[in-house]
Each structure stands twice: as C-alpha cells, then as structure tokens.
Amino acid sequence: MNINTEAPEIDERPLHEIDASDPQIYLEDRWQPVFRRLRRDAPVHFHESSPTGPYWSVSSHALIKAVDTQHDVFSSADGISIAETPPEDELKDTDVVIENFIAMDPPGHDQQRATVAPSVAPSNLANFEPLIRERVEDILDHLPVGETFDWVDAVSVELTARMLATLFDFPYEDRRKLIHWSDITTSTPELTGGELIDQHQRKEDLMECAQVFVQLWQERAAADPKFDLISMLAHGKDTKEMIQQPMLFLGNILLLIVGGNDTTRNSISGGVLALNQFPDQYDKLQANPGLIPNMVSEMVRWQTPVIHMRRRAMRDIELGGKTIREGDKVVMWYLSGNRDETVYTQPDKMIVDRPNARSHVAFGYGIHRCMGNRLAEMQLRVLWEEIGKRFKRVEVVGDVKRNANNFIRGINTLPVQLHPV
Numbered sequence: 001m002n003i004n005t006e007a008p009e010i011d012e013r014p015l016h017e018i019d020a021s022d023p024q025i026y027l028e029d030r031w032q033p034v035f036r037r038l039r040r041d042a043p044v045h046f047h048e049s050s051p052t053g054p055y056w057s058v059s060s061h062a063l064i065k066a067v068d069t070q071h072d073v074f075s076s077a078d079g080i081s082i083a084e085t086p087p088e089d090e091l092k093d094t095d096v097v098i099e100n101f102i103a104m105d106p107p108g109h110d111q112q113r114a115t116v117a118p119s120v121a122p123s124n125l126a127n128f129e130p131l132i133r134e135r136v137e138d139i140l141d142h143l144p145v146g147e148t149f150d151w152v153d154a155v156s157v158e159l160t161a162r163m164l165a166t167l168f169d170f171p172y173e174d175r176r177k178l179i180h181w182s183d184i185t186t187s188t189p190e191l192t193g194g195e196l197i198d199q200h201q202r203k204e205d206l207m208e209c210a211q212v213f214v215q216l217w218q219e220r221a222a223a224d225p226k227f228d229l230i231s232m233l234a235h236g237k238d239t240k241e242m243i244q245q246p247m248l249f250l251g252n253i254l255l256l257i258v259g260g261n262d263t264t265r266n267s268i269s270g271g272v273l274a275l276n277q278f279p280d281q282y283d284k285l286q287a288n289p290g291l292i293p294n295m296v297s298e299m300v301r302w303q304t305p306v307i308h309m310r311r312r313a314m315r316d317i318e319l320g321g322k323t324i325r326e327g328d329k330v331v332m333w334y335l336s337g338n339r340d341e342t343v344y345t346q347p348d349k350m351i352v353d354r355p356n357a358r359s360h361v362a363f364g365y366g367i368h369r370c371m372g373n374r375l376a377e378m379q380l381r382v383l384w385e386e387i388g389k390r391f392k393r394v395e396v397v398g399d400v401k402r403n404a405n406n407f408i409r410g411i412n413t414l415p416v417q418l419h420p421v
Ligand code: HEM
Pocket: 068, 101, 102, 103, 113, 120, 255, 256, 259, 260, 261, 263, 264, 267, 300, 304, 305, 306, 309, 334, 362, 363, 364, 365, 366, 367, 368, 369, 370, 371, 372, 373, 375, 376
C-alpha cells in the first residue's frame, strides 16, 4: 500500500501556483506535500486565482485556532465552504440556497445551537449508547467472514445511517435516504470541480427532503416534546417558528444530517485504512484495548473528514505577518493543521497512543466547534470495542477509491476481508 511521501516538484513551484482547493489532490491523496510547502513557506497565503475566486489559505495549527476563535472578525454568515454563494440576481434555477446556524454569527448562531445542543450532550448520549451498541453488534455479526466486501457500504455508511435515524427518530426503513440527502448536499460543482451529478435531480431530491421533514416536524410539534432532534427544534423557544422559513428549516436539518454523516462515516473508513497502513499500531491496540478512546481521537485527527472551513474578514487584520483586508475570504485548512510538524511528531503517521491526539482541530475550534463531537467519539469507541471482540484484523485487500472534493475528505470504497479472533 502506498503512503504519499515527498513530492520534490511541489517545493520548487512558485507559491502562487500552489492551490490547495484543487479537488484532484484529494481524489489522488496527494495533498500532503502541498500543505507541507504552505506550512513551511506561507502559513498565511493569498491565492489570487482559483476556480472559486481569490482566497487566503491558513494552514498552521496555531493560526487556524487564531482565526476560529476570532468570530467577531472572521464571520461565518456568508458561508462556510470555499465555494461562493451566488448573489441573488445570479442564482441558477438549480441552486438551492439554504441557511443554518453553522453559517451564522452571534446572536442567531448561539440561540439556535443552544436549543439543539442538549440532544447530543453527554447526559443524553448515555441514553443512546446501548442502542448504538446494539446496532453496531447487529452490523458486525452479519458481515461476510471469508469474503471480500466493501467496508464503506457495509459498515461506515450503514452505521451512520442507523445513528442518524436514531437521532431524528426517522422512519428506520427509509434511513438510507438520509445518506443520499447528505451526499447530494456536499456535491456541488464548486466543491467537486465538475458537474458530477445532475443538478436538476439534486434540487428535486433536496425538495423531497424538505417535504419529508416538514411532515415529521408537524407530527412532532403536535405531540409531546421528546429528545429527538426534530422534536427539540419544533418545541424549542427560539426555533419553534423556524418552519415559517423553509430554507432555514431545510438548512438546519441538512446541517445535522451532513454533520453526522460524512464525518463519522469517513472517520470509520479512515480508521480501518490507517491501521492497515501502520500495522505496528494494530499490534499495539491488540495488546492494549484500553487505548481505544485515545485511538479514536487520533483516527479523527489522521482522517480529518472536514478538510476546511471558510470565513469572511469583517475588517482589516494582521495574521501571521500578512494583512487581510475587509471582505477577503479566509480558508482554514484543518487537514493541514492536523499534520503540523511543530505540534505532532511524525504527523502523517497514525499513532494510537499519541499523547496529544486530542489537541486536533478536526472538530474546529471556537464557538462553532463541532456540536456532535462527543456523539461521534462515542460511536467510534463502541465500534472499535465491538470490532476487537470479533476480529483480529480488518484487512484492506484492494484499491481505495476517494472523493474529488476539497471540503469532505471522503473514502468511497474500501475492499476488506475479516480475520476472526
Ligand atoms: C468525526 C466526526 C465529525 C467531525 C470531524 C466534525 C467536524 C465538524 C467541524 C469541523 C465543524 C465546524 C467547526 C468550526 O467551524 O469551528 C463542525 C460543526 C458542526 N457539527 Fe460536526 N463533525 C463530526 C460529527 C458530527 C456529528 C455526529 C454531528 C451530529 C449531531 C455533528 C454536528 C455538527 C453541527 C451541528 C455543527 C455546527 C456547530 C456550530 O456551528 O456551532 N457533527 N463539525
């Protein structure tokens, strides 16, 4: 199996030619030398021409945290991915403009987050854990031992679909619809670098998603409050009118679906891949299963499923010796921060007992720090506890297929074989 190593030609190219937003480098898993160069020579770097316009690239661990904590200067209100939201008079009929609290600043952000957050707080998660374990056991007990199969579809996607259906109390038999809606939300040409999916169909499907959730909302609003996410929104003091603003409603639903889907799914797949690339770590884990909670943080660092978040400068500001001007677009490359050699020794290696694994920025930092981080960690911990009881090795036996996407670091296919204990 190939681990991407040095690529000398990147070091010799003029800096202005280095564009970390090129989706191809994620498809081919050759982003490492790009970010290594940026961290070394220009941790705050202005990229004048990219397919999504000019932007500042922030690539070191410390400076990413500096941007993420100054939400009064670096606004999220204008969108959180490098892709531009087109101005209203330039909208195509296939564009779906959605609003949600990840793309808001205080006070709107804080109010909406506060309403939904209790559903994934540690106290509520304790209620979810037995159900999640049961669903994990069921998946693992039905895997085809002795055959080659795709881990992504059979485990990563299936488990996250079950988890999301649990969170929303969504009709269980339709759970794969949640995955489909999440996938098409992040499949815009700006992120994938091309018209890979039919944008008319995408819009139609997102409208179906809105309809299904409006109906669920109405049912939950009419019933007593419960602890699923829809019921919490429908009964929350600050969110119960949200249904009057359809794009805000759709946006927040999609935020929770995407937030809980692509991210957890790819941490699950990335973890299996990492243990195969570094078999010494598999041995360490088997000798000491108590390392699982730390390993979970390390897997999230290593995979970094959300590659970047974007902000807009609300005034001129100095950052890393450069002057960012009011109105400039600023991209925090979490994937790069998590490979920062001044913070992590052997940053490209997954080390299950890495002492500072939890310091990663894969969940962001500051007021937007991932709301579902404890839920994600709990799922991954339960999964690896149950894998360890059943299998000595989950062996990767074929080619890994990845996403051409500069926002979600996705693994589409991971052929594996199981070796029972
Ligand atoms: C390994 C799994 C996950 C990763 C890597 C991840 C990553 C992130 C990142 C990078 C952010 C933005 C942080 C920032 O701007 O500073 C975020 C926000 C968010 N995530 Fe996650 N996430 C994960 C799992 C989940 C799950 C399971 C949920 C489900 C509830 C979730 C829901 C959210 C929400 C609602 C936000 C918006 C928070 C805000 O704006 O205040 N995430 N996540």
